[in-house]
Amino acid sequence: MAEEKPLTVVTCTAPVNIAVIKYWGKRDEELILPINSSLSVTLHQDQLKTTTTAAISRDFKEDRLWLNGEEADVGHPRLQSCLREMRRLARKRRGGSAGAAAPLSLAYKVHVASVNNFPTAAGLASSAAGYACLVHTLARLYGVEGELSEVARQGSGSACRSMLGGFVQWLMGERPDGKDSIAQQVAPETHWPELRVLILVVSAEKKPVGSTAGMQTSVDTSLLLKHRAEAVVPERMAQMIQFIQQRDFEGFGQLTMKDSNQFHATCLDTFPPIFYLNDVSRRIIALAHRFNAHHGKTKVAYTFDAGPNAVVFTLADTVEEFVEVVKCSFPPESNGDQFLKGLPARPASLSKELLSAVVLEPVPGAIRYILLTKPGPGPQPLDDPNLHLLGADGLPCPRA
Missing domain, CATH: 3.30.70.890 (GHMP kinase, C-terminal domain)
Structure with a gap:
């Protein structure tokens, strides 16, 4: 069974998006609900992407995070919000799927390593790609499916748009719980090839x-x-x-x-x-x-x-x-x-x-x-174990 593995590792990539109708301002700081809808173009990952590896093991003593090779604060409120929500969705899936294989123990700690191939915090939507990649990677790690842009939004508002490829709108929504403040694809990346x-x-x-x-x-x-x-x-x-x-x-x-x-x-x-x-x-x-x-x-x-x-x-x-x-x-x-x-x-x-x-x-x-x-697709899995950013010990590889 999956739980018998000493270490389970998943690696994914996610894109940057550039808004053409801008998002600026929140009506709810905690849930990151915007004061207006926005629309963006997802850029191709061959040129701009975040790569994230998440690993889970019964041997890990605590959650840990590395960004661009340096250990970072895993207690950041927005990061914790995404982790809590993904674990909640995983518990819900396990409890609501009769006969389904149980996911890895949600009591296990997680190690996450993430790298950008572009400048961080320079106005190139690094947080959008980063949180979209985190959520997509955790979803594969925990076996969670379905609408996840709402979770990514709680890490960084524009991250919800990086959950999809091509041309994407983020609906501001009306519900106070934010359930309708999600991303929707307007057209795929292949729609406008020129x-x-x-x-x-x-x-x-x-x-x-x-x-x-x-x-x-x-x-x-x-x-x-x-x-x-x-x-x-x-x-x-x-x-x-x-x-x-x-x-x-x-x-x-x-x-x-x-x-x-x-x-x-x-x-x-x-x-x-x-x-x-x-x-x-x-x-x-x-x-x-x-x-x-x-x-x-x-x-x-x-x-x-x-x-x-x-x-x-x-x-x-x-x-x-x-x-x-x-x-x-x-x-x-x-x-x-x-x-x-x-x-x-x-x-x-x-x-x-x-x-x-x-x-x-x-x-x-x-x-x-x-x-x-040019425009590109949404998050992608990397199935080649040689591309993992974490080694067999759950710590960053030298190249990470």
């Missing part, structure tokens, strides 16, 4: 104001945030879903930029104001608008989460030209061959007309690198 995502990494440093603290201050002080949640977002959600279903990049791109701008306007309307964008971020915004104006239509669309790094949506036929424009505007100071990472893109030649209209004063070294990716 869509590409460029992440312009301005800074990999930890942001000065964390999302949790920033949100609460905005809820307490910003009248614009209240207006946005009640009067603006509901209509934008419906519009964005329609643009995605129709693969209408003009509509999708313009609405993505407008919603990003409004989100950062609410941060400025917060008191004291919160500044997630920096001078380079603003230069990227201006560059995108000059590029679109030159072409006479929306060919690139920026969005910024709670950090200075830009996420630019475009179509496959525009990638090479825009990458070249970014290189000319923000020349890499070193490792020019490593400036573009992720999916490949060939060098492009730019017309003098485009260069003079779009590239103004170059700022060398302002962008560290560009990561090119």
Whole structure:
């Protein structure tokens, strides 16, 4: 039986998601219930992912957690919330399934190791991928099935959207217990094969104001945030879903930029104001608008989460030209061959007309690198035992 094994190990990966209709502000801090619905694009795990290994054993003395190779506080309230809920669901499954094989003893302690292949806490949705990966991995470890975005939400709000691939909406819900505040897929990752995502990494440093603290201050002080949640977002959600279903990049791109701008306007309307964008971020915004104006239509669309790094949506036929424009505007100071990472893109030649209209004063070294990716699937299991982050002793492997 499963319980006779000295150690049971499960490893999974989960993706980052980038919101195009932003989530900012909670109406319930404990359950992480948002003041408005939101919508995101799940990015491909070949370029951005969290990998998590969870192990359970009768020999473990306590729950333990390692993040990116360093032991972390396993007592963090949100982590504990996810652990309690997954164990509760496992007990419920065991008690409610007559004749079903009992899962591993829920009294056993769990060891968890998690690594990101991208900068943590730099505004690239690391907590979303991390908690989605934790919940998916624990679900496989404990044999829990069904709707789990509600559990992931209790770790990090946007984590519920990383439980699904493609284009995902997080419904704010109406129930006080949060049972209807869940994620739903709007379209799979295969729906819009031409869509590409460029992440312009301005800074990999930890942001000065964390999302949790920033949100609460905005809820307490910003009248614009209240207006946005009640009067603006509901209509934008419906519009964005329609643009995605129709693969209408003009509509999708313009609405993505407008919603990003409004989100950062609410941060400025917060008191004291919160500044997630920096001078380079603003230069990227201006560059995108000059590029679109030159072409006479929306060919690139920026969005910024709670950090200075830009996420630019475009179509496959525009990638090479825009990458070249970014290189000319923000020349890499070193490792020019490593400036573009992720999916490949060939060098492009730019017309003098485009260069003079779009590239103004170059700022060398302002962008560290560009990561090119596309929409991707939700969490995935890794069945190869060589990929586990924990060894036979339940401790991190040297590579973790």
